[in-house]
Amino acid sequence: ETGVTQSPTHLIKTRGQQVTLRCSSQSGHNTVSWYQQALGQGPQFIFQYYREEENGRGNFPPRFSGLQFPNYSSELNVNALELDDSALYLCASSSRTANTEAFFGQGTRLTVV
Amino acid sequence: SQQGEEDPQALSIQEGENATMNCSYKTSINNLQWYRQNSGRGLVHLILIRSNEREKHSGRLRVTLDTSKKSSSLLITASRAADTASYFCATDATTDSWGKLQFGAGTQVVVTP
Numbered sequence: 001e002t003g004v005t006q007s008p009t010h011l012i013k014t015r016g017q018q019v020t021l022r023c024s025s026q027s028g029h030n031t032v033s034w035y036q037q038a039l040g041q042g043p044q045f046i047f048q049y050y051r052e053e054e055n056g057r058g059n060f061p062p063r064f065s066g067l068q069f070p071n072y073s074s075e076l077n078v079n080a081l082e083l084d085d086s087a088l089y090l091c092a093s094s095s096r097t098a099n100t101e102a103f104f105g106q107g108t109r110l111t112v113v
Numbered sequence: 114s115q116q117g118e119e120d121p122q123a124l125s126i127q128e129g130e131n132a133t134m135n136c137s138y139k140t141s142i143n144n145l146q147w148y149r150q151n152s153g154r155g156l157v158h159l160i161l162i163r164s165n166e167r168e169k170h171s172g173r174l175r176v177t178l179d180t181s182k183k184s185s186s187l188l189i190t191a192s193r194a195a196d197t198a199s200y201f202c203a204t205d206a207t208t209d210s211w212g213k214l215q216f217g218a219g220t221q222v223v224v225t226p
Contacts, residue, residue, distance in 0.1 A: 004155075031212055042117075042201055042216035043156070056213050088153055094212050101146055102212060106155035 003027060004093045006105035013081050013112050021076045021108045025093030031055075032074040033102065034066060037088040049074050050096055078110075086112045117202045117217035125223045132189040134220040136202030137182075143205045145178055146214070147187050149198045156201065159187075192224045 003026035013019050025032050031050045035043035045058035049068035063079040072093070078085055088109050092102040117138045126132050136145070144163045148156040162169045162178045162185065169176045175188040189196055199221050203214040 006155075033212055033214070035214075035216075037153075039153075040218075042218045043203075043214075045213050045215065048213055058213070090155060092156075092212075092214070096212060101158050101161045102214060103158055104148070104156040107153075109153075 004091065004103050004105035006089075006091055006108050008108060009106070010109045011111070013110065015081055015083060015112055017081050018077065018079045019081060019110060021078075021089050021091075021110070023074045023076070023091035023093070023105055025072045025074065025091075026103055029093040029095045029103075030072050031094045031096045032068055032072065033092045033094070034074070034076045035090040035092065036060070036085075037090060037107075039087070043090055046076070081112045083112050086110060117204055117215060119200070119202060119217040119220040121220060122218070123221045123223075125225070126192055128193055128224055128226050130192055130224075132192050132196070132222055132224070134187050134200055134222070136185045136187070136217055138185075138202075138204045138215075138217075139183065140204075140206050142180075145176075145185050146203045146205070147174075147176060147185075148201045148203060148216075150201065150219070151198045159200075189222075192222075194224050194226050196222060197224045198222060 005024045033048040034046040037043040047057040052068045068074045088107045090107045094102040120135045146161045147159040173190045199219040201219045
């Protein structure tokens with residue numbers, strides 16, 4: 001158990017819809033990063049939040065957006081869903097201050113139909 | 114594009130044998146981490162090795178890092194059926210990208226009883 005929890009576990013949405021995924025970071029961690037993992041691939045970095053601000057983004061379009069709350073939990077929002085957005089979405093929590101390794105949640109499996 | 118590449122893509126061994134997988138990366142790094150993933154679920158952190166370290170051990174795991182060759186290896190000794198999983202290396206590049214991990218495509222390991 002890493003102490004990082006994600007919800008929901010599975011989700012099915014229709015193309016064009018919007019989705020919000022949630023992540024609770026491990027106690028004491030102030031940084032949350034989100035990753036997209038397509039089937040058979042390694043995770044791809046989407047963006048990172050530190051102290052409630054976006055702190056770096058990977059090669060993902062603006063319809064992927066996020067938030068971090070004062071308790072360091074985070075949301076990933078995806079608008080105008082496309083079929084290619086079907087993937088496992090992982091969040092990772094870490095402490096930038098303590099320079100710790102990243103601990104991952106169990107992920108949210110998103111299927112877009 | 115992915116920073117790291119694991120080799121081999123897949124590995125099949127019997128219980129008790131050792132499993133070795135390699136990771137190559139492209140740019141300078143702060144550290145390199147190895148993760149395990151079972152059946153498309155969350156990533157489990159195995160070991161972190163910093164750029165100034167050359168070897169690290171954790172239980173049955175041994176990781177080496179050669180920054181001159183931009184490569185790392187993960188050795189699992191006396192493998193067990195429970196070690197069946199995908200293994201990923203992830204790098205944390207130096208240029209203000211702390212915690213923004215770049216993953217390879219992984220090595221799929223199958224350990225048969």
